Amino acid sequence: MNIAFFSTQKYEQPFFEQSITGQGSVSITYLEQSLNQNTAILAKDFDAICVFVNDTVDDAVIKQLASFGIKTILLRCAGFNNVDLPAAKANSMNVLRVPAYSPEAVAEHCIALMLTLSRKTHKAYNRVREDNFDLNGLLGFNLHSKTVGIIGCGKIGLALCNILNGFGANVLVCDPYAQPGNYTITDLDSLLTKSDIISLHCPLTDQTHHLINDEAFNKMKPGVMLINTSRGALLNSKACINALKTKKLGYLGLDVYEQESELFFKNHSDEINQDDIFSRLVSFKNVLVTGHQGFFTQEALTEIAxxxxxxxLEVCESKPLTNEVL
Structure with a gap:
């Protein structure tokens, strides 16, 4: 199987090269370009494609891929909201994903965002580098005894629950499939109303698109902390800006962004940012943004590869497809 890898970064390649060592039936061509209607032609003469979170695998792209005889779409991520599954099914394509590369990696990044915001360590770091040891403006709060609401309790959500229990937090969970555990299962309205910190860990679907909107913010406590390491479009960015301006939202930690495909995983330091909403978000002093790096650990990249x-290999060898989406 000759695979065209789209949106590849240099940091990925050693992990995949290690993984295909001795696997003569698989070869990889690494492409920096992201997959879309204009770049799909690059997949011609390949047997399969492999894509990441911000590649576009819509109906038009799938039809192009099908015309090249491609029958397999490999996702090197857990989410598959960027793939038009009905179109893939109509063209008899296999779609496979990486369902759980390292739940702990993302959960630990959530904690890093929470602690950085709550203890203002990013601000303290900059002060000390300028020989400023003044503590005024750096007052934080404990995670101990705080109520933390987790929306979506899959493997990442469960990993976060375990960590938060170690901090002595009171953990609420909203998930229709949640099983009893070391947390309290509740409905969305109760979670929004009672939580001091809210962390999003649900998939992006039609039902969860802009789950956090003006109505949701109105139900939250004043000064609430919101963390999103899942999918950017779970959060209505304009509603988020309004909540920051009124101080309803006291802290915001983002590792994802609704329009991140035009920004993340690239160096734009010599350019003028054309995304006015993103520029407004990062202008708030109580907002912390990382560029979709929650997954970015050695352990996670090894598991992804x-x-x-x-x-x-399961496709090549006609074996049962363990991680088949479609």
């Missing part, structure tokens, strides 16, 4: 190659 191994599972992606395992998925490819």
């Amino acid at each position: 191994n599972t992606t190659i395992q998925n490819a």
Whole structure:
């Protein structure tokens, strides 16, 4: 199987090269370009494609891929909201993903965002570098005894629950499939109303698109902290800006952004940012943004590479597809 890898970064390649060592049936061509209607032609003469979170795999792209004879779409991520599944099914394509590369990696990044915001360590770092040791303006708060609401309790949500229990937090969970555990299962309205900190861990679907909007913010406590390491479009960015301006939202930690495909994973330091909403978000002093790096650990990249190659080999060898989405 010759696979065209779209949106590849240099940091990924050693992990995939290690994973295909000795696997003569799989070869990889790394492409920096993201997949879309204009770049789909690059997949011609390949047997399969492999895409990441911000690649566009819509109906038009799938029809192009099908015309090249491609029957396999490999996702080197857990989410598949960027793939038009009905179009893939209509063209008899296999779609496989990496369902759980390292739940702890993302959960620990959530904690990093929470602690950085709550203790203002990013501001303290900059002060000390300028020989400013003044503590005024750096007052924080404990995670201990705070009520933390987790929306979506899959593997990442569960990993976060376990960490928060170690801090002595009171954990609320909203998830229709949640099983009893070391947390309190509740409905969305109660979670929004009672939580001091809210962390999003649900998939992006038609039902969860802009789940956090003006109505949701109106139900939250004044000064609430919101963390999103899941999918950018769970959050209505304009509603978020309004909540920051009125101080309803006291802290915001983002590792994802609704329009991140035009920004993240690239160096734009020599350019003028054309995204006015993003520029407004990062202008608030109580907002912390990282560029979709929650997954970015050695352990997670190893698991992503191994599972992606395992998925490819199962297709090659006509084995049952362990991680099949479609």
